[in-house]
Amino acid sequence: MTAPAPFSIPPQAAYATSYDVAIVGSGVSGALIAKSLGARGLKVIIVEAGPGEDVTVADYTKSVDRFYSAVSKDNNAPYAHSRNAPMPRDYDAVKLHDGQPNDRGYLVQNGPFEIDSTYSRVLGGTTRHWEAKALRMLPDDFRMQSAFGRGRDWPISYDALAPDYARAERELGVSGDVEDQGYGGLSFDDGYVYPMKRMPPSFLDKTIARDLDGFEVTLGDETFALNVRSTPQARNGIPNAAYDNGKGFKPTGAVSLHQAEMGGRCQGNTNCVPICPVQAKYDARRTLLAAVDTGQVHVLARTVASSVDIDSATGRVTGLTCKTYADKDAPGHVTGTLRAATYVLAANAVENARLMLASDLPGTARLMGRNLMDHAYLLTWGLMPQLVGTGRGPLCTSGIEDIRTGAYRSHHAAVRFSIHNDGWGWATGAPYTDLAELVDARNLTGAALRDGLRDRVGRQLLLDCMIEVLPEESNRISVDPRHLDQMGNPRPVVSFDIPDYTLETVAFSRRLTRRIYQRLGAEDHSRYDPLAPGWVTHDGEGFTVRGGNHWAGTHIMGTDARTSVVDATQRSWDHANLYLAGAGSMPSIGTANTTLTLAALCLRTADAIADAFASGTAGQPGATPREGVSA
Amino acid sequence: MSLFQITDLDGLHQHLRAAMQLEHATIPPYLTALYSIRPGSNIEAFDIIRAVAVEEMLHLTLVANLLNAVGGTPDLTAPGFVATYPAMLPDGEEDFAVDCQRFSREAVETFLKIERPADLDHGEDGGKTVSREAVDGAVKAGHAGAQAEEHFFSIGEFYKAIEDGLDRLHAQMGDALFSGDPARQVGPEYYYSGGGGLIKVTDMASAKAALDLIAEQGEGVTDSIFDEDGEIAHYYRFQQLVLGRYYQQGDARDMPTGGPVPVDWDAVYPIKTNARIADFPEGSDLRRAAEDFNQTYAAFLARLTRAFQGAPEEFIPAIGDMFHIKELFYRIMRQPIGEDQELHGAPTFEIDLAKEASA
Numbered sequence: 001m002t003a004p005a006p007f008s009i010p011p012q013a014a015y016a017t018s019y020d021v022a023i024v025g026s027g028v029s030g031a032l033i034a035k036s037l038g039a040r041g042l043k044v045i046i047v048e049a050g051p052g053e054d055v056t057v058a059d060y061t062k063s064v065d066r067f068y069s070a071v072s073k074d075n076n077a078p079y080a081h082s083r084n085a086p087m088p089r090d091y092d093a094v095k096l097h098d099g100q101p102n103d104r105g106y107l108v109q110n111g112p113f114e115i116d117s118t119y120s121r122v123l124g125g126t127t128r129h130w131e132a133k134a135l136r137m138l139p140d141d142f143r144m145q146s147a148f149g150r151g152r153d154w155p156i157s158y159d160a161l162a163p164d165y166a167r168a169e170r171e172l173g174v175s176g177d178v179e180d181q182g183y184g185g186l187s188f189d190d191g192y193v194y195p196m197k198r199m200p201p202s203f204l205d206k207t208i209a210r211d212l213d214g215f216e217v218t219l220g221d222e223t224f225a226l227n228v229r230s231t232p233q234a235r236n237g238i239p240n241a242a243y244d245n246g247k248g249f250k251p252t253g254a255v256s257l258h259q260a261e262m263g264g265r266c267q268g269n270t271n272c273v274p275i276c277p278v279q280a281k282y283d284a285r286r287t288l289l290a291a292v293d294t295g296q297v298h299v300l301a302r303t304v305a306s307s308v309d310i311d312s313a314t315g316r317v318t319g320l321t322c323k324t325y326a327d328k329d330a331p332g333h334v335t336g337t338l339r340a341a342t343y344v345l346a347a348n349a350v351e352n353a354r355l356m357l358a359s360d361l362p363g364t365a366r367l368m369g370r371n372l373m374d375h376a377y378l379l380t381w382g383l384m385p386q387l388v389g390t391g392r393g394p395l396c397t398s399g400i401e402d403i404r405t406g407a408y409r410s411h412h413a414a415v416r417f418s419i420h421n422d423g424w425g426w427a428t429g430a431p432y433t434d435l436a437e438l439v440d441a442r443n444l445t446g447a448a449l450r451d452g453l454r455d456r457v458g459r460q461l462l463l464d465c466m467i468e469v470l471p472e473e474s475n476r477i478s479v480d481p482r483h484l485d486q487m488g489n490p491r492p493v494v495s496f497d498i499p500d501y502t503l504e505t506v507a508f509s510r511r512l513t514r515r516i517y518q519r520l521g522a523e524d525h526s527r528y529d530p531l532a533p534g535w536v537t538h539d540g541e542g543f544t545v546r547g548g549n550h551w552a553g554t555h556i557m558g559t560d561a562r563t564s565v566v567d568a569t570q571r572s573w574d575h576a577n578l579y580l581a582g583a584g585s586m587p588s589i590g591t592a593n594t595t596l597t598l599a600a601l602c603l604r605t606a607d608a609i610a611d612a613f614a615s616g617t618a619g620q621p622g623a624t625p626r627e628g629v630s631a
Numbered sequence: 632m633s634l635f636q637i638t639d640l641d642g643l644h645q646h647l648r649a650a651m652q653l654e655h656a657t658i659p660p661y662l663t664a665l666y667s668i669r670p671g672s673n674i675e676a677f678d679i680i681r682a683v684a685v686e687e688m689l690h691l692t693l694v695a696n697l698l699n700a701v702g703g704t705p706d707l708t709a710p711g712f713v714a715t716y717p718a719m720l721p722d723g724e725e726d727f728a729v730d731c732q733r734f735s736r737e738a739v740e741t742f743l744k745i746e747r748p749a750d751l752d753h754g755e756d757g758g759k760t761v762s763r764e765a766v767d768g769a770v771k772a773g774h775a776g777a778q779a780e781e782h783f784f785s786i787g788e789f790y791k792a793i794e795d796g797l798d799r800l801h802a803q804m805g806d807a808l809f810s811g812d813p814a815r816q817v818g819p820e821y822y823y824s825g826g827g828g829l830i831k832v833t834d835m836a837s838a839k840a841a842l843d844l845i846a847e848q849g850e851g852v853t854d855s856i857f858d859e860d861g862e863i864a865h866y867y868r869f870q871q872l873v874l875g876r877y878y879q880q881g882d883a884r885d886m887p888t889g890g891p892v893p894v895d896w897d898a899v900y901p902i903k904t905n906a907r908i909a910d911f912p913e914g915s916d917l918r919r920a921a922e923d924f925n926q927t928y929a930a931f932l933a934r935l936t937r938a939f940q941g942a943p944e945e946f947i948p949a950i951g952d953m954f955h956i957k958e959l960f961y962r963i964m965r966q967p968i969g970e971d972q973e974l975h976g977a978p979t980f981e982i983d984l985a986k987e988a989s990a
Contacts, residue, residue, distance in 0.1 A: 056675075056890065057674070057678045058674040058675050058678060061674045061678075062674070065671060197820075238820045238821075239819060239820050240820075241818065241820060248819070250819075250828065256678075257877075257879075257889070257890065258678075258877045258889065258890070259682060259862060259863050259868075260678055260682055261681065261682040261685035261686060262678075262681075262682075264822075265950075267950060267954070
């Protein structure tokens with residue numbers, strides 16, 4: 001089925017139009033910028049590599065059914081895989097041997113660490129499978145170098161970004177309780193409340209809080225008291241009547257060209273990743289629909305940007321060469337060039353860098369693709385002494401945030417912990433693997449099997465340890481002409497290693513979670529397989545570290561063209577009418593997933609672009625370059 | 632034909648209670664058709680019926696807010712609150728029968744009849760009525776007047792009479808009309824969806840807004856496809872199933888130009904129309920499930936009653952009840968009524984029977 005108008009204009013029409021702004025990628029970055037600029041009357045085209053479907057509830061339902069019937073329930077399982085715009089799949093990550101790269105999937109993995117992170121090339125981007133946690137980064141995260149002598153400082157402080165965080169929390173529709181966010185130096189405007197009330201803590205959260213709250217942990221010279229706190233998330237809850245000085249908040253429901261009474265409150269299906277069956281979770285299609293509703297925004301789907309064309313005299317972008325395919329799998333495409341005054345790459349940290357490098361634009365600072373970051377996740381899991389109702393509620397309703405920052409960060413990485421309501425699934429493939437074990441290994445049937453499953457699954461606790469990774473230039477995305485996709489576009493080559501700074505905290509987190517399980521009276525079932533991808537060792541102990549799908553850093557932001565790729569508005573130092581938007585701009589990722597922060601950054605970028613148009617410095621729509629003309 | 636007027640507070644309460652019964656009366660037929668669709672098929676139709684059913688629940692709550700606002704007490708547990716199917720709804724000279732039946736052309740025709748916009752352009756106060764004896768299964772909205780034979784010409788006329796009654800009583804009583812406890816008003820925090828939200832009723836303006844929302848969305852007194860907020864009225868939502876296309880903004884009536892609405896009338900459980908507990912073999916799982924359904928539904932209505940009577944936090948566990956109700960729907964509809972039977976079971980909505988059994 002093809003995407004309905006206006007979610008896919010004919011490619012000939014797009015290629016013949018002069019736009020104010022051309023955006024690559026329909027994910028959260030691109031959608032927010034498009035909505036903001038469209039609302040201000042600028043004419044915008046969004047290029048989407050995926051098929052551009054899923055703007056009706058019926059299409060969405062097909063994705064949900066595709067997920068239900070998939071044997072491998074990986075992050076991209078709900079979405080039709082396209083050979084012309086392939087996506088990374090976590091099962092493509094395998095153990096690397098003898099320095100041989102793994103090129104079985106879309107990502108080419110050079111190692112030494114095998115990363116199982118993915119992203120989605122579909123309408124709405126990776127918000128289509130995100131979990132929707134919406135934590136702010138901490139003030140310290142923005143000043144890593146000056147506070148701890150580690151990593152890099154941002155050119156923006158927390159205080160400067162705080163108003164944009166509040167805007168992002170409105171755009172994404174965040175449920176949370178400011179009262180629970182009083183840690184690590186986080187500050188909010190007086191009287192600020194989230195748009196919606198917090199997700200109610202699960203029974204599991206309350207059980208853990210009862211035994212854990214006040215538990216003291218010493219790190220260096222500091223002692224921290226741990227507390228279970230609700231996690232802000234972009235998931236529809238009860239609107240807070242006090243929001244916006246008592247004006248309240250009207251949640252956005254299911255995305256549909258036809259009116260659907262769906263997408264209300266979270267119903268606790270515990271299926272947030274990869275797909276919320278009731279559309280209570282924010283994904284960028286909501287913003288995209290609002291963008292298209294401005295009447296100023298076109299979406300050109302089934303189209304992969306293949307090169308950014310530059311006027312060598314001025315450095316300005318003159319066009320965006322794209323390939324539009326008709327059939328998602330069959331070879332064959334038409335090539336065209338989109339023209340606009342301003343260009344925005346919003347295709348995520350991996351694809352932005354891949355496209356720039358494929359265009360032979362490594363940048364003056366030679367930093368394009370470097371400083372790749374992602375969170376390192378250590379998973380720990382155990383069985384609680386009593387039934388805790390595993391499998392109810394959104395994936396996580398609470399976490400432990402108290403040691404997200406401290407003086408210890410001079411020595412090792414920050415960490416936060418999420419309490420999982422979905423049991424051991426991420427670590428072991430539960431509950432399917434539990435069923436197989438009880439049937440095949442323990443020969444249970446009938447009532448004994450039912451009771452056995454209830455006892456086994458209903459007591460599961462998974463605590464994930466989300467650990468900071470700092471930018472290092474050797475961690476990078478590159479391209480290699482030996483590795484092309486079906487369309488002839490270079491595939492991303494990933495070179496990544498987990499820094500010692502992070503590994504130290506992996507080992508610390510394992511020691512701490514052992515103590516937590518003891519305190520909870522839980523059986524610790526965590527074990528790590530040396531033959532699994534992601535195996536790392538530290539001081540003689542081994543762990544499996546998983547990726548977080550939080551790709552960042554590849555077009556890092558700074559104050560100087562010699563040491564960074566973009567400025568504080570995400571504008572390229574080298575190309576005056578080009579913005580590289582998204583987590584790729586972030587100089588640190590702290591212990592927050594990147595979406596809320598990159599959303600705040602992109603709202604600033606939209607303002608900067610609009611200001612440039614208002615002041616006449618943005619250039620002419622789709623103007624052909626003339627020598628000697630500069631901004 | 633004559634005109635009926637609400638002239639006192641008791642009359643207003645009586646009519647608003649009847650309105651709650653009327654709004655609820657549409658829900659069992661809509662849910663029955665909805666869940667008779669085999670899971671995974673008729674995705675568009677499922678979506679359309681579901682959207683209307685959800686809005687009927689919104690209307691039920693809006694009427695409860697109105698009743699609370701004017702000092703009445705909503706009670707979904709009152710004997711006879713749940714209609715007996717076929718239920719008779721007011722429409723013109725004759726009542727018309729509404730069945731709990733499978734998703735079918737006949738069902739959609741009935742739904743269109745329920746939601747058909749009224750022509751109220753007679754420029755007179757009051758609701759037009761005809762005098763007829765109440766028939767079995769008639770809902771109170773058709774016969775809410777003091778005399779048993781008062782009979783509203785249409786659902787639109789009935790709501791028009793309520794609106795006129797509000798105006799009349801407000802002229803007499805002033806704001807004292809809105810004597811109810813504001814704490815009983817259910818606000819948008821307990822309901823929201825794609826369409827209009829809940830309105831707390833505390834004065835004449837909010838009362839009119841609540842009535843307008845009911846009228847615009849369905850059982851309409853207006854006959855435009857989309858309302859001011861761009862929301863499509865129920866009649867036209869259902870018409871999309873017959874015409875095979877979605878309406879979009881700018882379309883003329885009966886000529887939708889949006890995307891296709893494919894319908895597979897055969898991908899439906901062959902359920903018995905207006906099934907009764909007595910139809911199901913004694914001791915069968917089907918019968919137990921159907922009895923369980925009625926108990927569950929009765930408990931659900933009791934919970935909603937508590938929510939409307941000052942404990943709105945009861946709406947949260949009510950969400951769990953609705954999942955349970957859905958699971959029971961499928962459990963019942965998957966099963967043939969007995970050996971060699973073509974017809975499958977269906978929930979019977981014999982709620983008073985369930986209450987007697989558990990009393």
